[in-house]
Amino acid sequence: MNGLNIRICDLYKVHHTGKIEVQALRGLNLDIPAGELVSIIGPSGSGKTTLLNIIGGLDKATAGTVQVGDRTVTALSVRQLVDFRRKMVGHIFQNLNLIPTLSAQENIEFSMVASGVPRAKRKQRVQELLGTVGLLDRASHKPEELSGGEQQRIAIAAALANDAPVLLADEPTGELDTANAKIVVEYLVKINRGLGKTILMVTHDPSVARASSRILRIEDGLIKTSLAPSEVIVKEKAVSYVDQLRARINEINAELDQLDSDFRTEKICGDDYVQKRQSLKHIKDSLKEELSRMGVLPP
Numbered sequence: 001m002n003g004l005n006i007r008i009c010d011l012y013k014v015h016h017t018g019k020i021e022v023q024a025l026r027g028l029n030l031d032i033p034a035g036e037l038v039s040i041i042g043p044s045g046s047g048k049t050t051l052l053n054i055i056g057g058l059d060k061a062t063a064g065t066v067q068v069g070d071r072t073v074t075a076l077s078v079r080q081l082v083d084f085r086r087k088m089v090g091h092i093f094q095n096l097n098l099i100p101t102l103s104a105q106e107n108i109e110f111s112m113v114a115s116g117v118p119r120a121k122r123k124q125r126v127q128e129l130l131g132t133v134g135l136l137d138r139a140s141h142k143p144e145e146l147s148g149g150e151q152q153r154i155a156i157a158a159a160l161a162n163d164a165p166v167l168l169a170d171e172p173t174g175e176l177d178t179a180n181a182k183i184v185v186e187y188l189v190k191i192n193r194g195l196g197k198t199i200l201m202v203t204h205d206p207s208v209a210r211a212s213s214r215i216l217r218i219e220d221g222l223i224k225t226s227l228a229p230s231e232v233i234v235k236e237k238a239v240s241y242v243d244q245l246r247a248r249i250n251e252i253n254a255e256l257d258q259l260d261s262d263f264r265t266e267k268i269c270g271d272d273y274v275q276k277r278q279s280l281k282h283i284k285d286s287l288k289e290e291l292s293r294m295g296v297l298p299p
């Protein structure tokens with residue numbers, strides 16, 4: 001099925017962990033025309049995965065609406081969501097999520113078994129999809145016998161198995177080296193252009209983001225900017241990802257200081273103070289985590 005448009009209005013998501021509330025999305029609006037390939041960039045903890053999971057029906061919104069074509073995802077029942085997930089979205093994740101005991105072709109076939117596609121049709125479709133991702137010669141390989149890039153291409157084929165109009169890719173190249181990342185992105189572009197799928201791709205790699213027609217920067221649960229790829233190259237060169245992470249940590253430190261002072265001078269009440277502090281602390285910790293994952297010390 002060709003791509004469908006995605007329309008998001010005033011989307012909010014509050015995650016609860018025990019008594020702590022984290023505002024992951026804060027009134028986000030977004031319109032993606034059918035058949036567009038859009039990248040989403042932004043610091044760790046800014047709400048990118050939450051957004052994708054709500055669009056894909058894996059997570060429930062706190063408020064607001066998400067429409068995919070003429071379906072209002074945020075209004076679907078649990079049963080309708082199962083159907084929506086099977087037919088309308090293909091989801092690709094960062095950590096290669098193939099079933100290790102199944103071969104490449106079985107992994108692709110697997111999602112069609114659940115949808116009740118007859119065996120002969122499945123076999124034919126698997127061949128077609130292996131061709132789409134350029135891996136016909138790897139059909140019987142187990143995931144561990146494939147490179148990271150090849151595994152991710154099989155995951156893309158599996159996500160396409162039911163011919164869903166929308167593909168959601170959450171850091172699909174996050175665990176790949178540059179060469180493999182480039183190949184995987186080339187296939188996503190090919191699928192976008194050739195099959196007309198609407199694709200939303202989260203990435204923190206500007207060179208990956210450049211393959212899309214629009215790059216959205218999300219910060220603190222809101223889309224802050226929408227850029228053409230050419231604009232990003234210039235800006236990302238000037239400010240590296242690490243610098244951006246560091247700058248955000250410094251900003252949060254300043255916000256924390258301000259918050260402490262507001263509390264001392266009784267400008268905010270205790271409940272508000274605790275909640276805001278927890279939430280800022282949470283974001284700061286995930287940013288620090290991201291830096292340490294990259295082998296960089298926090299500021």
Ligand SMILES: Nc1ncnc2c1ncn2[C@@H]1O[C@H](COP(=O)(O)OP(=O)(O)O)[C@@H](O)[C@H]1O
Binds near residue numbers: 017045049051283
């Ligand atoms: N299931 C969850 N429970 C509690 N907090 C969560 C959950 N998922 C995400 N969060 C928090 O919501 C915020 C946004 O997270 P996420 O959408 O994963 O961001 P990103 O993908 O941009 O790194 C973060 O502060 C994160 O810690």
Ligand SMILES: [Mg+2]
Binds near residue numbers: 048049050
């Ligand atoms: Mg994420």
